[in-house]
Amino acid sequence: MKNLLITGGAGFIGANFVHYLLSHHDYRVVVFDKLTYAGNLNSLKDITNDRRYAFVHGDICDAEMVEQTIRQHDIDTIVNFAAETHVDRSILDPDAFIQTDVYGTYVLLEAVRKFGLQRYHQVSTDEVYGHIPAGHRSRESDQVAPRSPYAASKTGGDLLVRAYYTTYNLPVTISRGSNNVGPYQYPEKVVPLFTTNALDDQPLPVYGDGRQMRDYQYVLDHCEAIDLILHKGEIGEIYNIGTGTEIENLEMVQIILDTLKKSPNLIKHVTDRPGHDRRYALDIAKIKSLGWQPRHTPQEAIRLTVQWYLENEWWWRPVKEGDFQEYYQQQYGERLATEP
Ligand code: NAD
Ligand code: DAU
Numbered sequence: 188m189k190n191l192l193i194t195g196g197a198g199f200i201g202a203n204f205v206h207y208l209l210s211h212h213d214y215r216v217v218v219f220d221k222l223t224y225a226g227n228l229n230s231l232k233d234i235t236n237d238r239r240y241a242f243v244h245g246d247i248c249d250a251e252m253v254e255q256t257i258r259q260h261d262i263d264t265i266v267n268f269a270a271e272t273h274v275d276r277s278i279l280d281p282d283a284f285i286q287t288d289v290y291g292t293y294v295l296l297e298a299v300r301k302f303g304l305q306r307y308h309q310v311s312t313d314e315v316y317g318h319i320p321a322g323h324r325s326r327e328s329d330q331v332a333p334r335s336p337y338a339a340s341k342t343g344g345d346l347l348v349r350a351y352y353t354t355y356n357l358p359v360t361i362s363r364g365s366n367n368v369g370p371y372q373y374p375e376k377v378v379p380l381f382t383t384n385a386l387d388d389q390p391l392p393v394y395g396d397g398r399q400m401r402d403y404q405y406v407l408d409h410c411e412a413i414d415l416i417l418h419k420g421e422i423g424e425i426y427n428i429g430t431g432t433e434i435e436n437l438e439m440v441q442i443i444l445d446t447l448k449k450s451p452n453l454i455k456h457v458t459d460r461p462g463h464d465r466r467y468a469l470d471i472a473k474i475k476s477l478g479w480q481p482r483h484t485p486q487e488a489i490r491l492t493v494q495w496y497l498e499n500e501w502w503w504r505p506v507k508e509g510d511f512q513e514y515y516q517q518q519y520g521e522r523l524a525t526e527p
Contacts, residue, residue, distance in 0.1 A: 188305060188417065190215045192262045194247050194295065195269030197222060199372040200310065200364075200406055202230035204268065205240070207410040215239050217260045219253070221246045223283075224510055225272065229502055230371040247291035253298050264306040266413065267295055270344075273375050274314075274337045275518055278461055281336035288340035289347070296351045299359075308417055309348045309361045313402070313429065313467045314338035316363075324470035327363070327425040334462050345425075352423045360420045362413055365429030365469055368492040369406030374503055375514065378403065378489060381440060382496045383503055385449045391440060392519050395459030395527070400433040400466040405488035408481045412474055419477045429469040430481045430488075439489055446493040457522035 191208065195201040196218030208216055216239055220226045234240050241260065245252040247269045256262065269291060271277065271284040292309065299307045316325040317332030331346075333339040351357045368378045381391045412428040420426060444451055471481075483491065496503060 188214065188264050190217065190260055190262050190264070192217050192219055192256065192260070192265045194219045194265065194267045196220055197226035197228055197231060198268060198272070199225070200367055200409060201268035202371050203369060203406045204266065204410045204413060205231060205234065207407060207414060209234060209237060209239060211414065213239070215260070217241045217243060217256065217262065219243045219245050219247070219256055220269065223271070225373045227371070227506065247295055248286055250294045250297065253294055254301070257298055257302050257304070263304055264417070265295055265299060265304060266308045266310065266417070267292065268310045270341065272337065274335050275375070275460060277335055277337035277340070279517065281340070284336050284340040285343075289343040292344035292347050296347060296357065299357055300351065300355055305358060306417065307348070307357060307359045308413065309344060309359065310413065311345050311361050311363045312338070312341050313363050313365045313427065313469050314464065315342040315345055316467070318464040319466050319468045321466065324468045325427065326470045327427055327473055334464055358422050360416050360422065361425045362416055363425060363427050363469070364409050365402035365404050365467060367406040367409050368403050368488050370492075370495045370499070371502065372406075372492075374507055374511070377436070378439065378443065378492050379496060379503065381443050382447070382493050383507060385443060385447050385453055386497070388449070388453065390455040390523060391453050392455055392457040392523060393436060393440060394457060394463060397437040397440065397456065398435050399463060400435055400468070401439070402429040402431070402433040402467060402469060403439060403485040403488050404428070404430050404481060405483040405491060408483055412479045415477055415479050416474070426474045426477070427469040427471050428474055429471055430483070430485055431469060431471040432485060433466065433468050434485050439485070442486055442489045443493050446490050447497070455523060456527055457519070458525075458527045
């Protein structure tokens with residue numbers, strides 16, 4: 188492993204992964220990113236002059252561009268972070284999700300096959316397991332049961348990766364992560380949205396009763412686990428990555444408010460997300476058996492994230508202007524104006 192193609196490397200987890208790689212290894216890292224609304228070169232600003240880093244503006248659905256980049260940079264490994272990732276947007280308009288998360292994955296797998304690459308890693312999500320009732324934790328061998336267009340698209344990607352392993356013996360691995368929080372997350376996701384809203388004394392739109400459960404993990408813990416899978420993971424295997432503990436959204440909101448010393452009066456319960464999965468919960472024994480364990484609890488991860496947004500207004504303030512405002516209005520305008 189020498190020359191890595193990090194697709195979606197200008198997004199939240201991808202950018203953190205690029206930082207992680209450059210500070211732990213001496214690989215050449217090529218970011219390949221379409222720069223959708225979620226891609227942000229400011230997240231990679233500090234490494235622009237690193238001689239080990241290059242950026243390519245491209246779409247993973249564009250086979251020619253993918254192949255040209257592999258040839259030009261002598262790529263031996265692909266880690267695929269590129270995706271449409273926001274559940275609410277997938278409910279508003281699923282098209283791009285099916286394109287990128289399913290067809291884009293197919294394009295990358297074909298390229299791995301054609302060039303005989305050493306490794307392909309698919310970054311997936313715990314949402315493929317669907318809603319998990321109390322008393323159960325998802326294991327990698329569980330049936331997939333996605334319930335949103337986003338989750339279904341990611342599941343489609345996972346199934347293709349598995350099929351390419353079975354049919355063509357491609358050297359693949361898959362990781363399924365829980366909710367990530369940390370630096371550089373687009374403020375449509377709940378923790379940065381609520382943090383930046385609270386900083387501006389704007390309402391925090393909690394969906395439904397707010398008692399849904401999520402395993403909020405620190406993004407660099409997730410990156411460390413992906414790196415470990417690349418080095419020690421078994422080909423053809425799936426690995427769950429999370430803290431293994433989940434908290435209610437109302438607790439997450441309270442941590443944000445307490446950290447910022449803001450009033451609970453900012454909380455506004457609004458109409459729930461259609462088909463909202465109430466609980467995700469991962470069994471993380473398999474990734475732990477490779478020698479990894481989370482360094483942060485969900486509570487610590489959320490506090491660290493709030494602190495980062497408090498100190499990095501230069502990054503999020505411009506993001507919340509422009510197109511974001513249009514999305515916010517569409518997603519929340521009516522919800523915030525009416526009682527649920
Ligand atoms: P993000 O939305 O912050 O970033 C996605 C990146 O992909 C952006 O830079 C975007 O420009 C790029 N992209 C989108 N379509 C593309 C295309 N067709 N070609 C090339 N680039 C394209 O996403 P994220 O939160 O960093 O998630 C990264 C990956 O991790 C995704 O596959 C997601 O499903 C998965 N994941 C995310 C979480 C989470 O909590 N955020 C948890 C588990 C798994
Ligand atoms: O579980 C992993 C997944 O986590 C990733 O695969 C997705 O890419 C990522 O977006 C995330 O999905 P969620 O839907 O769980 O994340 P989101 O931040 O959108 O919402 C987290 C919880 O907060 C969820 O229960 C819905 C709730 N929520 C969210 C928003 C945006 C609210 O109550 N209000 C909101 O305004």
